[in-house]
Structures are given as structure tokens and as C-alpha cells.
Amino acid sequence: MKIVSPEQIKNFKSFMENHESFIIAGHKEPDGDCISSCIGLSYIADYFKKPYIMINAGPFKRSEIKKYSSMFTDTLPFMNKQERDSCGLIITDCSEIQRLGEIDGDLKGFDTFIIDHHKTADVQGDNTIIDPSSPAACLIVQQLVEAITGQLTKEQAETIFFGMATDTGYFRFLTEDSREVFLQTSRLVDAGANPRIIYQDMTGGKPWSTRKLLGIMLDRAERHAEGKLVVTYETMEDTRRYGSEGRDSDALYSLMLAVEGVEAVAFVRQDTEHTCTLGLRSKDSCDVSLIAAKFGGGGHKNASGASTEGRIETLLPLLIKEFMKVL
Template sequence: MNYLNEAAIQSFKTFIDSHDAFYIAGHKEPDGDSISSSLGLAEILTLSNKPFQLLCAGPFKRTEIKKYEKQFLKKPKPFSHEHKKVGFFIVDCAEYERVGDFANELQDLDSFIIDHHRTSDAIKNGILDIEAPATSIIIQLLYEHFFKTMSKKIAHIFLFGICTDTGFFRFLDEKSSLVFEAVSRLIKYGASPKLIYEKMTGGKPFETRKLLSILLDRAERTFNGQLVYTFETLEDTKKYGKKGRDSDALYQVFMAVDKVKAVFVVRQDTDKTCTAGFRSKDDLDVSIVAAKFGGGGHKNASGASYTGNIRDFIEKILIEMSKIIS
């Protein structure tokens, strides 16, 4: 399986060649793949002698990406007058609203999207490959097409993005040989899976362990044990904070339970808004449920937002989950 074809490569090169400077942005509430995709693309532009600005609306909640926050601007700054043709790269998402409010300032610019999410709309200009397990691997392959060597630093960044979006390879199957071939090249350049795993799983505040115990205690099973869900209140957030939330550990604990096919966690973010994260196994497509609430993501890992309270959101999610769980 090839995540890039000649037409995609040529369209990418044409976009770079036809612009003088670039903005690069990923989605709000960034994860490792969004950050790595942005940084990897920035390296391509650096080696192509093209000026750029890295943008991210934040917040940088995850401990493993916090160190990169200082490299990103919250809002775009104007380029000098000598740069008459400015382009806008959007990575790891395809919707302007997911980028953040500053995207409105850039919507008149030529744009090029690089993404791998199945819930992304058809794009006019860019590369969308839902078979790719991470946007980072698409950009890695672009990098390798144009440049014959890679620094240890950039190899580490690409591997970090791939590892975070594949759950450190847990979500890959027998069709994923291309991924492991790409990863082996990154390791040859000096990227360390061991260090990345430690970065992904370590450094969590002690309070996050307390919060995990509360969410575990609240968990309920339904649909003959096939679905587990729990929730986090505003009071929980005030007491234990948002820093270093370990959602992945929570999902892993629930998904390891016998008969469980799907998990969702709802959080009350403000008095009027909630978010939900979904995980599933095999062919159970939770992106269908997320899309019902304007969200999206992957077949087995998606998210959504909702205006209202936890209880109402959970009830509506359960109705939608009943349509996909037999």
C-alpha cells in the first residue's frame, strides 16, 4: 500500500514552488501527530529556503507535547511586503473551524491540506489519505522523496507523531507493513522508540492517578457489556486540573475488559459545553457517532463536542451507540 502517488507529490511541490511564504497550522487541542506534522512540514520548508510561521490555537494540554509550545504562535503575523504570494498549509485536519479562530484571517489565502481522517470532507487542494495511520507518515514520505538524508531530531519528531496516532502501534494490523518500513528508516536515522514511549507514558502528575480512580469508579456498562462509559465533572477538573490527563490509560483499562467493544468518556468543559472521546475495536466505527455531533476522527478513535450538560450528552450518545452495536 502506498500513501503517496506521483500526482500528490507533484501537487505538493507545485504549491510550494508557487508561493513565497507559508503559514502552517494543525488543529486546536493538538496531539502528537498534529505537532509532528507541523514540525516535519516546517523542516521541508526550511530546507526549501521558504519562510514560514507555525501556528496553533492550543491549548497544549498533553505533557508529551508541552515542550513544543514555544515554537508555535497563537495568531498569525503579517509577512514582509516582499512576500507577495503567501500559502496556508493545514495539517492533521481539513476543517477551518478545527484550526481555531485565527483561521478566519487566513481563509482567503491559497490552502493545501494534508490529512488522514476519514471524517474529513472532500478537499479541493491537498492530500487526504484515510488509509494512512498518521498524518506524520504522509509528511515523512514527502520529506524522503525530496531529501536523501534526515537529522536525528526530525526522525524523532516523525516517529513521535506516528507513535502517538497508532497508540504505539497497537492500532496497526497485518496491512501495515509500509508503516514499519518507514519507522525502520527513522530508527536508522537515530529516532528512539524507547525514549518516545517514555515521553508518551511518563511525566504524569500524581493527581491524574487520583482522577483515573474516580472515573473508573463511575464507569457503567451497557448493551450486554459491550459498551463502557464514564464522565468527568467541572468539580473534578477544578480539583485535579487538566494538566497531563491520561485518557489513553483510561481507554486501555476499559478496552481490556471482556466483551467490551467500545468506550466513551464525556467531560464537562464549561457550564454550557461538553466533549466526548470514543474508542472501539475492530470494525465498530465510532466516527459515525462522533459525526452526529459535528465531530469526527478515525473509525476506532474519534471525538465530538456538545452544547449542554453531561447527562443530556450521555443520553444522546447512548441512542446513537445503540444503532451501531448489535
């Protein structure tokens, strides 16, 4: 990952100084990195003693982030023209307003600063800090908090460690070029973050229903591309029966990618009669972000997704066809 430059820090600090209030927003269906990045940015707003709201469309499906849901709203309060003109919008862990989901209120027209680490982010300018080599957006936020406010408190360190750990699979997704990640992580531990307790928060408390649903996903799993690709799916009836809370798709990906010869996993969930969510994971050289982009999504080389129109029975063959081109 890259070190945030003095110029980028200066630009962000100026953005904070030049607005009277802030909206801090992350992508819909948030994960730990999204939540931690938003909260990390709130520490900077607190430092400047400026009011802010944290916006997220939800839903907060993952059991490890449920406790943070009360800190966010999906409704933008009414603002007159003067209030809108003096309010800054900070988008983190994504780079497009449409990825924020269904927000009650108009987020267009605000002066906006974007902080992201996704490979598919396609924005630039002084009001952006985008580093696709960073394994988590909150690692970018950590550098901003440290540069602007000084040494992290124990609470701040725990928040950022949680986000970093979730997006790196508790370090499992890191490679030989991750020296700076570990240096930053050491500063979080120095500030009081407890790796063992945070791991328990990440992995514990899963509902029984998620394990039953996982069994169904495993039973449906099929191999393609000479065994290199595993595909499975979740129907609307599955969601009605087992619920959408606390789902544990990470366990599915981890189990399948651990199978000998498997290089990628594709998961399709039917959300409505006409729309689906795609989850794509891989290891080594298979770049699933390129496949996700063909379905209107994006993400990282080895972890991407999309929300797209279609049905399971039509999308699965299309996904398999795309994977066959690269596996």
C-alpha cells in the same frame, strides 16, 4: 496505507515553490501526530529557505507535547494584501479551518494545502493529500520530507517517529495491512530514532493529579449495551480540582477496552456550562467516527471525538442511544 503518488509530491512541491512564506497549522488540543506533522512540514519550508510560522490554538494539555508549545503561536501576525496573497496555508492532521480553534487573526482566504488522514475529511483537489488508510498524518509528511529533501536527519526521524507512535498507540492499533507503516518506521530507526527513548517520552512524566482523576473516571464508569459499552464523564468541578494539564485519557480508554466483552468507550467532559468534549474509542468493527459525526465531530473508525453543545446529563443518554444501534 497508500504511498504518496509522484503527482501528489509534484503538486505539493509546486505549492511550496509558488509561495514566498507559509503558515503551518494543526487542530486545536493537539496530540503528538499533529505536532510532529507540523514540525515535519517546517523541515520542508527550511529546505526551500522560506519563512514560516506554526499556528496552534492549544491548549497543550498532554505532558508529552508541552516541550513543543514554544514553537507555536495562536496569533496570526499582521499581513498586508501582498503578503497574504504570497503566503500559503498548510493545514495538517485535520481538514477544516474551524477545527483549528480560536486563532487570533483571519485564516480565511489563503491559498491552502491540506494533508490529513481522518476518515471524515471531505475535501479534494490538487491541493490535498488525504489518506484515511494511513494511521498518522506524519507518515504522509514523512514521505514528502524524504521525497523533497532526501534522507532524514536523526532529529527529523525522532520527530516523525514520535508522532507515528502516539497515533498508533505505539503500534497497538495497527492491523495486518500495516506493512508499509513498518517499512517507513524502519527508515526512521535507520536515521537514528531510538524507539525506547521515544516510548519513555510518550508514557512518562504524568502529573499525580491525572492518576487521581483517572480513579474518579473509573469509579463513575458504567456498562451499557449488554456490557459492550463503557461510559464515564468529567465535570467542570473535576477540571477545576485536578487541572487540565497532562490529562491521560489514553490510559482510561486502554483500561476499559481491555475488559472482557467491552467493544467501545464513550467519555464526556463538560468544558463550559453549555459545551462538552466527547471522546469515543472502539475495537474491531464498531465505527465510532460515524457516531462522532452525528455530534459535529469525526476522526477514525476506532478513535474519534467531537466538541458539541450540551450538558453531560443530556449528552450521555444520546450517546448511549447511538451506540445501542450498532453494538
